[in-house]
Amino acid sequence: MKVKKQLPLGRLIGKIDNDFNISESDWIPRVAAWVTDALAQMQILPMEKKKRTLEVSNKIAQFPCTINTTELKVFDSNGNEIPSYDDDKGKCCYTQMTGRPISQIGVFDSTNKTGINSVFIANISSSDGRNYVLDGDQIQLSFDADEIEVESYETATYYDDYYDCEVPYIYDNGTLLEALSWYILFKYLSRGSKHPIYSLTSNNQYTNPFAQWMYYKPKAKTSVLNDMAKGDDEGWNNFFYNSTFLPRG
Numbered sequence: 001m002k003v004k005k006q007l008p009l010g011r012l013i014g015k016i017d018n019d020f021n022i023s024e025s026d027w028i029p030r031v032a033a034w035v036t037d038a039l040a041q042m043q044i045l046p047m048e049k050k051k052r053t054l055e056v057s058n059k060i061a062q063f064p065c066t067i068n069t070t071e072l073k074v075f076d077s078n079g080n081e082i083p084s085y086d087d088d089k090g091k092c093c094y095t096q097m098t099g100r101p102i103s104q105i106g107v108f109d110s111t112n113k114t115g116i117n118s119v120f121i122a123n124i125s126s127s128d129g130r131n132y133v134l135d136g137d138q139i140q141l142s143f144d145a146d147e148i149e150v151e152s153y154e155t156a157t158y159y160d161d162y163y164d165c166e167v168p169y170i171y172d173n174g175t176l177l178e179a180l181s182w183y184i185l186f187k188y189l190s191r192g193s194k195h196p197i198y199s200l201t202s203n204n205q206y207t208n209p210f211a212q213w214m215y216y217k218p219k220a221k222t223s224v225l226n227d228m229a230k231g232d233d234e235g236w237n238n239f240f241y242n243s244t245f246l247p248r249g
Contacts, residue, residue: 005227005236007170007177009035009160016181020198027188032167036155038183039168042221044176046156046169046236056145063137063150073151074132074139082141082148085131171236175223179216185209 013031016022039045047068054061074082132148133140139148157166170176186209189200202208205215228236 005172007172047153048156059141061139075149176220179220182212
């Protein structure tokens with residue numbers, strides 16, 4: 001998908017290289033992940049709805065990245081939606097009263113006072129005994145299956161030919177570009193690297209990348225949201241409509 005006012009990742013890297021003259025290059029492959037972190041902290045990370053087909057082994061499906069539980073939906077191979085155990089717990093009494101079978105699933109109890117995770121048997125109250133439980137980035141099913149389909153909101157990315165990988169969409173905004181530059185330098189120095197001018201221990205705001213990041217962070221967020229409020233940026237409002245930081249009409 002093509003969107004207007006998109007900031008190429010190469011432009012951000014070029015600005016950082018020109019402004020800070022970093023002698024090493026091992027920071028460059030990490031820029032995409034660092035940008036995602038920065039946008040998330042500013043609550044302006046573009047999101048889009050994605051569907052994934054996951055293989056199931058021993059009733060467990062592993063999600064390849066952190067699951068965003070906002071409007072998460074899970075479907076079986078026939079397209080039937082599978083309710084979560086939490087959503088379906090209220091049906092327990094009804095199920096018992098009607099005599100319908102109650103399935104069970106082993107759930108890890110991390111709150112055990114002994115400090116040892118234990119397994120207890122939870123009643124699965126769906127009328128057909130088909131539910132799922134989230135455990136971190138795993139989806140645990142109460143029934144056997146070969147695969148499931150998961151629909152969730154994930155970071156909006158595009159394939160970058162130069163970097164040969166998926167990278168996040170970045171809104172083309174000057175204040176945001178400045179904020180991201182300082183965040184990348186901050187993360188670079190946080191790994192123990194040194195710079196002849198900038199330092200995380202500097203008392204001077206203008207030579208301390210973390211202080212500069214904290215200064216530009218709220219300004220960048222406000223600037224981007226103001227642009228979004230105008231509603232004239234093709235493609236971008238779809239990303240932000242689907243995420244959590246803009247109100248839905």
